[in-house]
Amino acid sequence: MDMEIRTNVSLRAMNTFGMEVKAACLAEYSSVEELRSLFPEGNLRSDLPRPWHHIGGGSNLLFTKDFEGTVLHSSICFAEEAEPAEDGKVKVRVGSGVIWDDFVAWTCRRGLWGAENLSLIPGETGAAAVQNIGAYGVEAADIISSVGCFEPATGKELTLDVSECGYGYRRSRFKEEWKGRYIVTSVTFMLSGNYSPRLDYGNVRSAVESVTKGADLTPGVIRDAIISIRNSKLPDPSEVGSAGSFFKNPFVSGDVFRHVADVARKDGLGDVPHFLSPDGSIKIPAAWLLEKCGWKGAVMGNAGVWGKQPLVLVNATGKATPDEILALEAAMVRSVQERFSILLEPEVEHI
Template sequence: MKDIKDYHLLQHNTFGIDARCHRFLEYATVEEAQQVAAILRETSLPYIIIGGGSNLLLTKDYDGIVVHSAIKGISQHPTLRSRLICGSGEEWDDVVAFCVDHQCYGAENLSLIPGDVGASAVQNIGAYGVEVKDLITEVEAVEIATGKTRVFSCEECGYSYRQSRFKKEWKNRYLITQVTYQLQTTFEPHLDYGNIRTELERKGIAQPTAQQLRQVIIDIRQAKLPDPKVMGNAGSFFMNPIVAKEKYEQLAAQYEGMPHYTVDADHEKIPAGWMIDQCGWKGKSMGRAGVHDKQALVLVNRGGATGLEIVELCKVIQRDVKEKFDIEIFPEVNII
């Protein structure tokens, strides 16, 4: 177990903010997670639990404890080979790669999403029409208050769009240790979201294999999302708002060709990036914080920006979207 005082968090956030925390605890086994839980029970300091830092914006030094999982491992269930048991500190994209390599299907559209397995279960990550809640069967965690191991079914986790009980009423109550995913043995590609079909046609692929679909998703993401090693960012900064059908129809009458995705009979999802672009923010900056020139949903650190500068840009964008569309957009990123 790692237990380090006055710890630099630069390597634990993709925005590239060089903040520190008072104490850093990292567990690599269930037993170490129980040790960390015991420390947290005894301390009066505040604490936060982080994953890979790809969904984190630090606005200042954190005068508390930062907890991180380093539990590794991807294994197939001994009798059900399409069920994967993954350590919470494993990189999510490594899990997707493992799935494709071992003929376990359904995660291809979630390729190249940054972050850890544990964060996938907290955030209910999603992309290109697929959400991880549709793959999760169980989440194992150590309860901080008791040190006991708990196993939650997918239903118990209360998943919805980019939400779970781990983000709401269970926040800071559990240390996730492993997640179990159920994949499919038959490949049924999801191609009707975003520009997947267009990219496949450009490559001359009519019926993609799982590996080809994964590569197309990777190519699309790399073409529009900046590499955080080059330009600090946390991927999609805002959640796409879900609005009533009536609100969508009102806007569709004003904006011909407005992109949208049907959620159900009464609701539509409108891309936040499109609205931000319509407000003229794509490629623009406020000081050292800016909006990516290829994807307006992504806020970037153009070099030396503080977390507070990025928050200020976020607020101005929220104000402009509200004024133009009468829709509130909210950060997907966890702001500390």
């Protein structure tokens, strides 16, 4: 089957906010050869509109308007499992277009440990390696062994070891200096056939115990517990449009922290939750700042804030426009800045 290249395409089904925006062109490739054919001589094919932007499931994106260029999307979908090594480790190579949670479910069905705490995170496997997704004490970098990439400028394929990818908290070199340089085409994970649950984060242990009721732990049982925790806290993108946590947690100086603590004392807001980081800065949860500014459950036109988690902006009616989400974002940022002198930055990429 020929590669699918369409013009003037609605992206509504390709972003979890459910924004009704259009791309001048959408190219969905299903092999590295097809991807290479889009970049003859190192540049996007001359008959396709520019610029180009690669997306996955659109679950960490806000399209702020129609996109005038070419949106690229991977439909490279496969999963190959190698023979287990003597120590029980199992390598699995997965195509970038595989839905992340389908992959996690697949590992759990096989009794492989490693990905289960990352159940139900929206998006695709290629983006999981770009974003270094994380939840419940585990991040993608803990289980990634290497990342297969295509370099448009040279037409080369290469495999980058996990140690080269610059992984940190929700960070990678793919998101930073390698953005536009490499397109992720596959990810190789190192999983384990040996019993290795990770339960020491938040309420994971108690949620697991309520599901197992004394039965043996398996990756699938932990997956079920994680899914039930997530469903109780976060909107289901198939029902309410969102892009997950919209803002980054701010890291502030001692002076700014003291200012926040003063405001909290004066206004009777209680103790300010905070975490010291190794570089001496102090992380304050953005969710706390937003909650204290009254944003939980707020509604502005068709846009809103999730009632159980003020970090999550939602397409409240399903009819929100990018401008309505941007107006809500600006109002939230302004209120936190005015009250606490902290400038919140978006986690969600604006396109």
